Amino acid sequence: MFRSIKSPLGMLVGGAVVFATAMVLWLTISEHEDLYTDAVRSNIDAVASNLSEELSEVIGEGSKVAELQLVLRQLQAYDNIVSASVHDRHGNMLTSVAGNSARQDNNINPSALSQPVTAGFMAEDGNLVSLHIIGDPVFARGYLRVVTDVATPVSRSKRTLLFQTSPLVLAVLILTIGSGLFFLNRLLHPLYALSRFTQSVSDSKDYAMRFRTGDNNEISKLGTSINSLLEMIEAELTINQEQNQILTEQQQTMTRLANYDSLTGLPNRQFVMDNLRLELARARRAGDDRVLMFFDLDGFKGINDSLGHETGDLILIEVADRVTSLLREGDLIARLGGDEFIILPDRDTSEASIANMANRVITAFSEPFQLRGLALTVGVSLGIAKASEADYDLSQLMSNADLAMYRSKARGRGTFTVFTPDMVESHKRKLSIANSIDQAITNNEFQLYYQPKIARDGRIIGLEALIRWLHPEFGMVMPGEFIPIAEQGGKISAITQWVIEQVCIELPMLQEKIAQRFRVSINLSGHDLRHGGLFDAIHSLFTRHRTNPEYIEFEVTESAYLENFALSNKFFRRVSNMGCAIALDDFGTGYSSLSYLTQISIDTLKIDRQFIRELETSERSRLVTGTIIDLAKRLSLTICAEGIENHRQWEYLLEHGCDHVQGFLFSKPIPLSQFHSLPMRFERLREAANA
DSSP states (O other): OOSSTHHHHHHHHHHHHHHHHHHHHHHHHHHHHHHHHHHHHHHHHHHHHHHHHHHHHHOSTTOOHHHHHHHHGGGGGSTTEEEEEEEETTSOEEEEEEOGGGTTOTTOOOOOOOSSOOOEEEEETTEEEEEEEEEOSSSEEEEEEEEEOOHHHHHHHHHHHHHHHHHHHHHHHHHHHHHHHHHHHHHHHHHHHHHHHHHHHHHHOOTTOOOOOOSSSHHHHHHHHHHHHHHHHHHHHHHHHHHHHHHHHHHHHHHHHHHBOTTTOSBOHHHHHHHHHHHHHHHHHHTOOOEEEEEEEETHHHHHHHHOHHHHHHHHHHHHHHHHHHOOTTOEEEEEETTEEEEEOOSOOOHHHHHHHHHHHHHHTSSOEEETTEEEOOEEEEEEEETGGGTTOHHHHHHHHHHHHHHHHHTTSSOEEEOOTHHHHHHHHHHHHHHHHHHHHHTTOEEEEEEEEEETTSBEEEEEEEEEEEETTTEEEOHHHHHHHHHHTTOHHHHHHHHHHHHHHHHHHHHHHOOSOOEEEEEEOHHHHTOTTHHHHHHHHHHHHTOOGGGEEEEEEHHHHHHTHHHHHHHHHHHHHHTOEEEEEEETSSSSHHHHTTTSOOSEEEEOHHHHHTTTTOHHHHHHHHHHHHHHHHTTOEEEEEOOOSHHHHHHHHHTTOOEEESTTTOOOEEGGGGGGSOSBOOOHHHHHHO
16 A cells, blocks of 8 residues: 555654644643633632622512612623522522623523522533522521523633644644654664665665665664675575586586587587488488598507507597598588597588598598607598488498498508498398308308428428308308408407317328328417417317327417517417417518517518519519528528419529428318328429429
């Protein structure tokens, strides 16, 4: 009802003052009326007493009315006398006189007094009646009855009093109300200030504001309490703001972690897959085509293993920066994980544009990465697939790009390949082969073929065990096809253990066919050397099949040995102590073989076939081959050359001191069942060649 406390308080103060004034005025008038009545009574009493004394002299037996009236007419000098009458001692009226107040009142009718008669004052019809005894009160001679109009003079006196006092009362009333409102306003001013302050805080939401407290009164204490409350609110708001900031930062961090790669800052797999799915749906509706470029780094694993993951992470960051700098506005690059990246070019999908971008990406890796004082060269293999050829299916598109990328690796790396449908059949064949390896071991689908190693005098001094796979669906599958698949699938160790066990099983039959001492060479891969339980598995197989370790030789490529140098040295030292021989295969094709020759535990160096193939055409190949043979002799190592295909190659090697040779000139790899056709001694072919 009231918008401000000032209005009801003002009304309350004004009403209280008016009420108090009215009560004072009423009490004053009432007191005035009582005082005035008492004064009239005193006057009448005095006048009546005087008249009673005069009447006592004239009243009696036979008193004349005229004399009595003469005395009574003295009352006419008084304005308020209504009437006066004289009565005998029995109460009978002797005479009466009308006063000034009776001139307008025609109802004055004095009558006899009722017995017994009592002197004094009484009220009668609103008038004051005074009854006095004439003469001695004990022996009254008569009575004087005076009727006085009190109401009229009292009313007149009250009106006069009101008229005279009203201006003063009104002035005092106004002054009192004004002063009351003034002091009330002064008293409530801090409360108004506090109200305005709280409204200002409510409007501005600025909880740092403080109310200025003054005197030590209730409002100041209330202001102090409000200030304390504001301090608490401000502190809570500050805490809430800090927590909200932390939550916002955490949400942003979680968004970045969810959508972006923490290492390179590129979009991650989840983010790019979600966007690519939408982009493919949009392209399908519009009838457009999109291109996906998939690439990973060549040689990255070797750097990671040899120089550590920290260096690998630095390379990944540099890769992201290099490729990002090549892209156009609208192109997207993302890291899928590890060293795998994808590029989603903008809408230009022409062959020329895609080939140009692919070449620029490949060229960007021609310059080595300068990291920690090292110049590291990392290549890239890139696969390209189109959305239309995958029917705009994201999974199929990724699979197609992945197939094209692995085709680039197979072609020699550092190239790009555009997906074609025939790659799917090749991929299906690889998947089938990968999924059939375990079954092949269980069903004994693998076979061992042996290629003889020939000494200088033509004797067979060793056999290299080579695995073949007679697949029930694909027929004969060569190791060049299924060994890389087995390495990628982590199944190469199972195959190696099968080969070792099969050699142990067939070794007695080989001993029956070859009378002299020989060794069977078994190839080990880098994956085998990293297998911690390989030595225990070999020892267990030798024990189970009672195999003499002196008939076994293990071959490992130079690169596999050096990539796992510490593990390889430990493994081959234990194998050598057991009695097996060690051969270093593909010597001369590694990247730091000479620096390790004095540290590794080997018995034989095998010259790679690429040098033998070029003996007749390349002076450098002959020089390298001769140097390797001389180096092996100086290190007291047996030297073996592989890939001998004609007499001239063998003659050259014999002349330069090569100990052992093997190749198609002597025999292709054959199964154990065909050993009866293999001659046990090969004559000097120089004579045959001369003939």
